[in-house]
Amino acid sequence: MEHYSQRVRNSILPLSIGDTLPKAFEEWSVTENVVDHETPQETCELCGQESLRYHFEIRNSLNRNTIWVGSQCILRFGLSVFENGRVLSSEDAKKKISRIMDQLRQDACLRALERVAEAEDDSEILTIALNYFKKNKYLSPKQAFVVLWRLNKHRIDHSPSFFKIDLKHDRSKAQLREMELSRVRVLWPALSSSQREIAIRYGHTPPPA
Ligand SMILES: [Zn+2]
Structure with missing residues (x-):
């Protein structure tokens, strides 16, 4: 387990039931909650990566703990991404995350245009x-x-x-x-x-x- 940083262990193990990282990660899945912070100012609560603009919420299915992470960690640690009640393959999970990001960017773009429309x-x-x-x-x-x-x-x-x-x-x-x-x-x-x-x-x- 050399490739997991101490930071990741310290973040996730105290919030999980499983006592190893592979067991712990099995307990976590991505929720419907995604936030666009508009500017890159947030931190991934799993790996500590800074300057994140988009935050995805993940939840532990056993104890309901939640934390906010970046999209990369979801894919890097193979956290479960659900659609219509089933877990997606890693390839489909990647597609879904990028679809969500596109939608967030499009929404932000529309908000920016609305501000332009109000100002002109x-x-x-x-x-x-x-x-x-x-x-x-x-x-x-x-x-x-x-x-x-x-x-x-x-x-x-x-x-x-x-x-x-x-x-x-x-x-x-x-x-x-x-x-x-x-x-x-x-x-x-x-x-x-x-x-x-x-x-x-x-x-x-x-x-x-
Ligand atoms: Zn991260």
Whole structure:
């Protein structure tokens, strides 16, 4: 057990029933509670890693003790991650954790955009786009331009994949077809590969690499 640090032993054994680390870790699983602290200021209560932004709660199934840990420790120590009442394989656990992190980042990105919308005078289009996105989980090309342009302008942490763009409806297709190239290029990172092909068919060209 050389690879476990003394810090990990001291954190988890007093809170567990099992007297060895492998036995103790079997007792712990990830709960539904996840917190985004907005800034990297938290510490993993298991390994002591600092500067964590996201905290996952883990609970001991035998004595109900709980602590807050970083996502890496969940995977590193193979703590149980449940979905629909069954324990996920380590590969699926990894996927689920990264899905949760993506969702947290997307939520944070939306909160940041809402603050922008509140602070700007002419932000009606942005407010409408945000409400539309929350309801439908996608944006029209025009709305996506407004959102992505603001994200870039205010340097808000985001992944272009957070915002799905609708190209199924005729109105959305028309918006993309008629859009100025400079705006299409703002949208470009958020377009899927098949949507990029459609854009090229409409006569647009990809941004220079
Ligand atoms: Zn840790």
